[in-house]
Amino acid sequence: xxxxxxVGHGHFxxxxxxxxxxxxxxxxxxxxxxWLEQRVAGSRVYGPYDxxxxxxxxxxxxxxxxxHELLPILEAHLRPELDGHAHERLTVMxxxxxxxxxxxxxxxTRR
Numbered sequence: 085x086x087x088x089x090x091v092g093h094g095h096f097x098x099x100x101x102x103x104x105x106x107x108x109x110x111x112x113x114x115x116x117x118x119w120l121e122q123r124v125a126g127s128r129v130y131g132p133y134d135x136x137x138x139x140x141x142x143x144x145x146x147x148x149x150x151x152h153e154l155l156p157i158l159e160a161h162l163r164p165e166l167d168g169h170a171h172e173r174l175t176v177m178x179x180x181x182x183x184x185x186x187x188x189x190x191x192x193t194r195r
Contacts, residue, residue: 086123086154087161089116091170096177103181104146105154111139124153151188 095106117129126149131141145154164171
């Protein structure tokens with residue numbers, strides 16, 4: 085279910101310093117975003133926001149949460165055969181932030 089939500093509605097990107105995966109949904113979907121927040125340890129739901137007449141919440145996974153909790157799920161299940169476009173977006177993000185991801189994984193290994 086997590087992969088399906090992110091394939092259909094998620095954004096794979098970053099802020100120039102670190103990668104992140106975000107999901108913006110109308111406020112009527114708050115319960116779903118709270119469910120996602122509970123399933124992906126360290127992720128956060130922000131909002132509600134009212135921008136341009138649109139009311140929404142934003143779920144975000146970044147930092148250690150992204151690298152240790154979400155990326156393993158995405159890397160295991162998001163294959164080109166499932167959705168080529170989403171797989172490409174994930175690949176671009178992980179390549180763009182490869183050094184940040186590698187450092188976070190190395191820190192976890194040392195613990």
